[in-house]
Amino acid sequence: MxxxxxxxxxxxxxxxHAKVVIEILRDSRPDLRLVGLLDADPSPRSLLGAEVIGDDSRxxxxxxxxxxxxxxxxGDNRRRExxxxxxxxxxxxxxxxxSxxxxxxxxxxxxxxxxxxxGAVVGAEAELLDLVIVNTGALVDHxxxxxxxxxxxxxxALAGRVSVGERALLGVGVSVVPGASIGADAVVGAGSCVISDIPAGVVAKGLPARPGEALPRGDLA
Ligand SMILES: CC(C)(COP(=O)(O)OP(=O)(O)OC[C@H]1O[C@@H](n2cnc3c(N)ncnc32)[C@H](O)[C@@H]1OP(=O)(O)O)[C@@H](O)C(=O)NCCC(=O)NCCS
Structure with a gap:
């Protein structure tokens, strides 16, 4: 046939981020044919052999x-959503x-x-809602x-039953103890360890992660 x-x-x-996605789709999705990339900067150029063909107006x-x-x-959570x-x-x-x-x-x-x-691991009965990114080598347990x-x-490294709110960003190398909850739009600083719930809309950082100021809007990625 x-x-x-x-x-x-x-x-x-x-x-x-698009470079990583292009390689994943090429490796794993023979059912798809990439027609091109759209970007806020529409100038024609090539990314790993894929062409920028314009902006969203296309x-x-x-x-x-x-x-x-x-x-x-x-990568920016608000924009991706x-x-x-x-x-x-x-x-x-x-x-x-x-991947x-x-x-x-x-x-x-x-x-x-x-x-x-x-290198990411997603455990039993984990739930990843629309437009989530589990990045390279991240562990999202059961x-x-x-x-x-x-x-x-x-x-x-997220232990079991961790909850992460909409548009929240866990920076590089964040660890989260079992069952902790991170609120929507929160940012947890790179290398931090979350040992208790983090409210929505704050920046939390350190060992252990402590919620600081409410988040100024924008891309802290
Ligand atoms: C937490 C974070 C959002 C703070 O950004 P910011 O508001 O611009 O912070 P600044 O760089 O102005 O630093 C403010 C203070 O926080 C401290 N700080 C910043 N990041 C920190 C972190 N990850 N852990 C502990 N302390 C941190 C700084 O040392 C500084 O301390 P000081 O006031 O005593 O000098 C940012 O540092 C971060 O970790 N972002 C995550 C990025 C990431 O991993 N993205 C993933 C891409 S795939």
Missing amino acids: PAPEASPVVILGAGG LPGLRREGVAKAFVAV ALGVNLQEMGFELVKAV PRACVSPSARLGSGVAVMA ECRLARAAHVAPGC
């Missing part, structure tokens, strides 16, 4: 031409990018547009729940 034709997919974003045209799948490769919701409203399906070198439990649940990078557009940065 001939192989089914690959579906066209467009990636939003053309930075370092989306309606691409949709009309039959491109029905997309991936948001943008906004772009993802917009794409879904336009009728795009958000594909997943799960073949990640280890994801068969009982884990992954939403649309989720990225799981190489029954963790990562809400929409949360980002667990490289090398984090």
